[in-house]
Amino acid sequence: MTEFLTAAVGLILAMLGLGLVSILRGPTDADRMMAAQLIGTAGISVLLLLGTVTGVPAAVDVALILALLATFASIAFVKKGLSRLETDGADPGEDR
Amino acid sequence: MSVARDIITVAGVSAGVFFFFAGTVGLLRFPDTLTRLHALSKADNLGLGFVVLGLLPQTGGLRDGLKLISIWMFVLLAGATVSQLIARTARQSGSGK
Amino acid sequence: MNIATVFEIALAAVVLGLAIWTIAVPDTYSATVGFIAYGLLVALIWVRLDAVDVALTEAAIGGGLGGVVLLGAAARLRDTEAMTTERPSLIVRLSAAILSAAIAAALAVTILLLPDPAPTLAPSVVANAGATGMTNPVTNVLMAFRGMDTMLEKVVLLLAIVGVWSLASDQAWGGRPGPRHQADPNGVLAFLARLLPPAGIVVGIYILWTGADHPGGAFQGGAVLASMWLLVIMAGLVDTPPVRSRWLRLILVGGPGLFLAVGLGGLCFGSAFLAYPVAFAKPLILSIEVAMLLTIATTLGLLLAGAPERSAER
Numbered sequence: 001m002t003e004f005l006t007a008a009v010g011l012i013l014a015m016l017g018l019g020l021v022s023i024l025r026g027p028t029d030a031d032r033m034m035a036a037q038l039i040g041t042a043g044i045s046v047l048l049l050l051g052t053v054t055g056v057p058a059a060v061d062v063a064l065i066l067a068l069l070a071t072f073a074s075i076a077f078v079k080k081g082l083s084r085l086e087t088d089g090a091d092p093g094e095d096r
Numbered sequence: 097m098s099v100a101r102d103i104i105t106v107a108g109v110s111a112g113v114f115f116f117f118a119g120t121v122g123l124l125r126f127p128d129t130l131t132r133l134h135a136l137s138k139a140d141n142l143g144l145g146f147v148v149l150g151l152l153p154q155t156g157g158l159r160d161g162l163k164l165i166s167i168w169m170f171v172l173l174a175g176a177t178v179s180q181l182i183a184r185t186a187r188q189s190g191s192g193k
Numbered sequence: 194m195n196i197a198t199v200f201e202i203a204l205a206a207v208v209l210g211l212a213i214w215t216i217a218v219p220d221t222y223s224a225t226v227g228f229i230a231y232g233l234l235v236a237l238i239w240v241r242l243d244a245v246d247v248a249l250t251e252a253a254i255g256g257g258l259g260g261v262v263l264l265g266a267a268a269r270l271r272d273t274e275a276m277t278t279e280r281p282s283l284i285v286r287l288s289a290a291i292l293s294a295a296i297a298a299a300l301a302v303t304i305l306l307l308p309d310p311a312p313t314l315a316p317s318v319v320a321n322a323g324a325t326g327m328t329n330p331v332t333n334v335l336m337a338f339r340g341m342d343t344m345l346e347k348v349v350l351l352l353a354i355v356g357v358w359s360l361a362s363d364q365a366w367g368g369r370p371g372p373r374h375q376a377d378p379n380g381v382l383a384f385l386a387r388l389l390p391p392a393g394i395v396v397g398i399y400i401l402w403t404g405a406d407h408p409g410g411a412f413q414g415g416a417v418l419a420s421m422w423l424l425v426i427m428a429g430l431v432d433t434p435p436v437r438s439r440w441l442r443l444i445l446v447g448g449p450g451l452f453l454a455v456g457l458g459g460l461c462f463g464s465a466f467l468a469y470p471v472a473f474a475k476p477l478i479l480s481i482e483v484a485m486l487l488t489i490a491t492t493l494g495l496l497l498a499g500a501p502e503r504s505a506e507r
Contacts, residue, residue: 001102001105006196009118011113012112012147013207015116017121018120018123021210024211026132027184029189032222033185034184035183035226037174039173039230040174041144042143042144044167044171045242048167049147050237057156058408059245060160060164060167061408062236062245062249064166065413067171069383071174073260074174075178075382080265081222
């Protein structure tokens with residue numbers, strides 16, 4: 001069971017790495033905003049599995065905080081990214 | 097009883113890894129921002145859900161199980177709203193692609 | 194080489210690669226995104242090293258709040274970025290590279306030469322846990338054995354806020370920080386900002402409460418509360434408070450003030466400054482932590498909101 005879970009952690013971590021490469025290379029800023037989303041899902045999975053494998057039950061609390069803060073970071077990305085577009089002359093619109 | 101727990105864990109985590117794999121393939125292969133966002137939000141959130149389901153039998157009690165489920169709920173809520181906002185930004189920067 | 198080692202190497206590779214990309218990328222916005230991602234991933238490393246309190250703080254402050262401060266700074270510097278296209282000369286860059294490499298090598302050599310087992314006070318901290326009745330050794334060190342440091346850190350936070358507020362222009366003195374955020378009240382962002390913060394507040398208070406016996410504490414809980422408050426502000430549901438408001442300033446000094454009062458009480462009625470009577474240790478520490486939770490949440494939120502930009506009358 002432990003080996004299986006550790007293998008799962010390694011696989012998801014590899015996905016996280018590949019996903020980060022693809023996202024951060026993305027041509028526009030909208031691509032890079034997805035980074036916090038990616039970490040919010042894959043990173044939390046790695047954390048939960050890691051907590052079970054290494055016997056650190058408090059890892060669930062770290063995952064809880066990670067979920068909330070990754071959300072906050074994503075919103076901040078979108079807000080600051082949007083204001084960049086406004087000053088570049090694009091139509092700002094409203095967050096509908 | 098513990099055999100049943102282990103089976104659920106193995107099945108859930110395997111399904112989770114599969115969906116993460118699918119999401120990453122989509123992220124790498126899809127052509128533009130909106131489709132990649134779609135792959136990321138849908139597949140990765142489902143992967144997390146299956147991982148959470150798989151880890152539920154391993155938890156110590158009701159409180160830990162509730163924490164796991166609430167983590168998944170937070171991430172679902174965040175993913176649903178943030179992907180809409182990112183998509184709007186992508187459309188504006190791409191001038192209505 | 195078992196699977197665990199392979200996983201550790203993979204994690205280190207991902208984090209290192211991300212750090213190198215963050216430094217190398219020319220665009221400030223992308224670098225900040227990379228920095229926040231890096232901060233959130235380092236929390237995973239801390240969990241692997243079994244330092245969960247540090248992981249909580251890294252995820253909350255290093256990744257989330259600290260990165261968003263940088264994001265705000267990058268947004269403000271956007272106008273001046275076009276002016277600084279000149280690069281420093283080759284000599285300067287070469288010297289900087291050599292100096293950084295030398296420091297990194299010195300750190301690596303020091304870590305590798307550490308005595309094994311490392312000298313540590315951890316066993317005596319655990320043995321003396323009876324002084325406060327709490328079993329989390331990190332909280333014991335922060336609130337009891339090195340309580341003076343924690344109190345002074347809160348004063349430093351106050352000084353930081355004073356520094357940020359002093360950047361306000363004359364018309365905006367004592368006014369509201371940051372711009373007025375606009376969002377459709379029926380839109381997606383407002384929906385998130387109505388649904389998530391109540392749950393987030395519960396999580397923040399839970400992290401404070403569980404800090405007595407498990408990893409957690411006032412600082413991490415305060416950071417979560419601050420992020421929820423900022424979310425509501427960014428969605429335009431609430432405006433930032435004017436910085437001259439009295440209740441705001443009362444909350445800001447409440448944490449360190451209570452800490453100082455308890456410390457002086459220890460001096461008058463007990464044996465030394467910040468000496469807790471053993472019978473009352475846990476309730477005293479808990480009340481200090483609650484006051485600190487409010488102070489830290491308000492301070493961090495205001496630090497991210499920035500200097501006052503709008504006068505308070507509007």
